[in-house]
Amino acid sequence: MLKTGLALLLLCMFSAVFAAEDKVRLQLARPHSFEFAGYYAAQQLGYYKDLGLEVELLPGTASTNVYSEVATGKADYGVGDSSVLIERSRGRPFKIIAVILQHSPVLFLAQDPIFTLQDWLGKRVMLDGSSDELILYLQQEGVDLLDLTFKRHSYDPMDLVNDTVDIMSANSLVEPYILSRLNFPYRVFRPRTVGIDFSGDNLFTTENEINSNNDRVQAFREASLKGWDYAMKHPNIVIQWLISNYDSDHDREYLAYQAQEMFVLMQPLLIEIGYINVSRWQKMKQTYQKLGKLDQSFDLDAALFLSNKSRNWRNIMIFGGLALGIILFLGGVVWYITRMNKRLDRALKESQVARNQVTVQANQDPLTELRNRRFFQDRLETLAKSAETKRQPFALLYLDLDRFKSVNDLYGHHWGDHLIKEVSKRLLSCLPSDAELARIGGDEFTVLISNNISRSKLQEIAQTILREVEKAYLLNQNEVNISVSIGITLAPLDSIDPSALMQYADEAMYEAKSKGRNRWCFFSFDLHQKSVARQNLTNDLRQALLNKEFFLQYQPIVDLKTNRLVKFEALIRWQHPTRGLVPPDAFIPVAEESGLISDIGDFVFKQSLLQLAKWRSQFSVDLMMSINISPYQLAAPDLHMVGWFDFLHKQDLPRGSVSLEITENILMHHTEIVSEQLLAFRDHGINVALDDFGTGYSALSYLNRLDIDYIKIDRSFVKDLADGAMEKDLCEAIISMAHKLNLKVIAEGIETTEQANILQSFGCDLGQGYLFAKPLSVEDAEALLASQSINQ
The missing domain is CATH 3.20.20.450 (EAL domain)
Incomplete structure (x- = not known):
């Protein structure tokens, strides 16, 4: 009761102080999206207004520098990453008043053939200059930055799709969704996997704002965090506000994806929203010092705004305890211990539920509710280890829908997503109970069967899948037919290395497509040699234009x-320096598959x-x-x-x-x-x-x-x-x-x-x-x- 009464008293005090509604400007890092949901909720529900604040939310663009906007007074508050510390060391007296994301969303996205950091040698990389944790990640993993070819960052994931760049730094709330909608396969490299775990989307302001308007800072922080609590509990309502009231450029599915990703990064069921963990920031400071970004004398305490509320309560409790006397103190201790035990028991139960939810979300494909790429890769590694140590066999099936892109182009992504969900249901109905189905890309699925299953039984399963998938689908009142191509590899017969098994299954699937689609194919080492030869031909094609090996004949x-x-x-002709004259029907399909047809076609047209x-x-x-x-x-x-x-x-x-x-x-x-x-x-x-x-x-x-x-x-x-x-x-x-x-x-x-x-x-x-x-x-x-x- 005392706590509730004091909260109401503070609320009345804030309301009286800010009755004239102080105008406050918050600079966001990007355009309106669910990444800033808590601030929209606080604005729409009147939390700011209740505390006498009139808040203007300023959307950002690709060129917005949040730190400059706040430092020059164009905004009173800003949303930034852990580089706030770096900015403070440069003379900008910023203070972090709340941590929104307990885990940073920054990561690297790479083209699918890049499996490990060892594959980065000589690759073209776009790196955001402020991504200090990504630089540390590369240094810690032994990647020499001099071995990479850096390009100016465009912040456009299409540069990955168009092969303009091999790797780019990105935000897990943005680029992965865009690439998935384009059905573009990619790989993720996260600093968190090696223990580099910074916070993100930190709410900050200036020392001048705190010294001059401390009560306003407290009120803005309190209303914002209350808005975040509502947003994470009612994401669909906030999404509707974004679409209706904030003219968001993103569709509902994209905003829902962000909401789900935000839940994982915030962990609101485990950690109080806005909580500043001083020990974690101490580790971040030490990390920056190792990078040479901060000097050894940097004062972390001066960069963190720690609310006085906890200390005030402590004083009140001490005063109350002295007033009540020694006798009531012992009773209070017993009551406190009993209450804390109950709360601890409840918290443990809630924590377990939260962990279970986070685990499910981290391993589940949001569209189909199947297992996702992350779960599949972990499971594949586990089975591969068992195949190596215990010689326990298993099968990997790699499925790719035939001509799915044309369905997306013709009917739109909404119906394309509907088709993917229908295919998922049919696949589940075809598989034995011990099979594990995952969606690892736009129209790509994998199946793991972890027992000693015969080739003939695998053929039966594959044939059932083909038969079920090719049945007609109803899309927007139109009957649509698609098919699927399946590649099959066996462990430990073919390999015990997870990346090799994936490659072999992919090669077998490609062979099925090349033979006319709508069929299955087992991996063989003859097929692998054929794939290697195709890759070599692709590499030679890349050099052919540069070396002027193409010429035209005219009939x-x-x-x-x-x-x-x-x-x-x-008519295009290719005079290879060692292969001799390569016929068009041998290299044109390879050029189409690799995307080199663009440069070759351009040469033919203009010449x-x-x-x-x-x-x-x-x-x-x-x-x-x-x-x-x-x-x-x-x-x-x-x-x-x-x-x-x-x-x-x-x-x-x-x-x-x-x-x-x-x-x-x-x-x-x-x-x-x-x-x-x-x-x-x-x-x-x-x-x-x-x-x-x-x-x-x-x-x-x-x-x-x-x-x-x-x-x-x-x-x-x-x-x-x-x-x-x-x-x-x-x-x-x-x-x-x-x-x-x-x-x-x-x-x-x-x-x-x-x-x-x-x-x-x-x-x-x-x-x-x-x-x-x-x-x-x-x-x-x-x-x-x-x-x-x-x-x-």
Whole structure:
């Protein structure tokens, strides 16, 4: 009762003192998000107002320096990391008044192939200059900073996705969620794993504010921590405020992710919100001193604001004890011990519940409620040790959904998430009771089966998974079909090393995809050698452009009515210094998989246009050029086709002189992005040719809807044209249909005069093949242009 009465008395005192509502500005480190939920709650619920405060919450940006804002008086309070100590040592008299995050959110994110710190050698790294604990982490683990290539930090996780950088410092409340939504696999390196555990999001102010307005500081701290207590108990309400009242740029799922992560970092059930642990700060100070960031004379006590409330209560209790006398003192001791025992018992129970909740959240995927990557890696290491020491076998299945990205592109992330949850339920229904299913990435799952299971039984499980996953899903009133590719590896047969087992399962899964998807594949060392060879080819591809190993050849396309050369198709060739001439069908799939198709495609486009501009000025003003593009380029033009239109216009080439060839299956799996890009080609005067027509399953309605200008009859129809009645009928029907749709027709693979004559009689517009010429070097193509005569 005494404590409650005093609290009400203090509340009345604060209310009287601040009746005029002091204006207070709090500078946040980033834009409005759940990271600052407690302050929104205190504002929305009137906690600040009750204590006579009018608080303005100032959102931050990527360029905001919170310390400068507070030091210059633009803000009265700020939210910063443990670098507040460093700023104080530089002459800025800051004081920390509350600790919000008991664990720091800073970490490193790395591309998936980077497994350990030993893999960092020579890698490109973006490091926030103020991340002192990350620098200490690297130094403690023996990483020489001189062995790394540092780049200016962009704070954009897309630089990891686009392979601009290998590793970047990040915030666990921000970048991991963004990368997960992009289905981009990544690895996490945390200082906490090696005992470097700083606090984060510390609420601080200046000594001047404390000396001049101590009561206001006490009131602001009290209301803010009360707001944090509410926010952690009612996260969904605060999320709604963020969306409705603070114009947050983040969606509800992202804010919910932050709320969950904040709970882990704050540990509100274990530690009082705002609690300043002096001994932990003493360790932080010593750590900074080891780094040379603080001198040995740094006064930590001067940097920490410790509330007088506890000392005042102690004085009141002593005074009360003296007034009551010695007799009541002994009774009070007995009562106190009894009460503390009950509270301790309750606290222990609550602590156990809290630990259990934190453990569950730390090991659970928030979307599917399956085990997450962290749990899977720990479990894999445990099983691998048992396989090594006790020879206990187990199986690892690596599952990757086929064409999941196209579902996300077509229906949006909301329905993509719905699909992931439905797949998770089906997978659980397929597995034996002792199997452990985890979601380790956007559309990636793993299964661990920890018993001596036979290969035939594993095949049965894999076949069941394939059958269940490929059943139709209902998304936004549309039936959608996907499939899954599965890689299987066995321990200790294949390996007892966890990272090797993951690599082997991934290689087996990739082999399943390369064989047509929707299948399973066991790991074998022959397959591993194939994977190593593919990786070596990828590495060689990275150097090929730098070493100028690529060149173009040009195959003529002729007008079948006049027999005149009217067009060339540009064809990429790779002259490897030791492998010799590498065929396109051997390296283009590798280039698409690795993302190198962007640079290669850019080279082909620009080189062929430069050649076309030159030939048009020298030989024929009507000459045209045809260029092949990959589905990967078309599906992500902002990534793979940057600056193409500007380059085309700079060559002063007229509309219709350039056409891009796409494969037929793009039409059947086209997305809105593909449709928009094809329309953009039309708007810039670029023609589109549909290659290998007749080998896929194109719907004729797409030909007009997507602005196709040419179709190319596949060589398989032309090959037997002279001997097969069916081939003649098909070719004639294709040509007739195309002309009715106002499309021109190019026939590929013409090798005989008879084939050319038949196609000409059907009205085919253009022809291409060895009858006219093989792919030519620049010199041979120029000689042909000069003669302008093609002999049949």
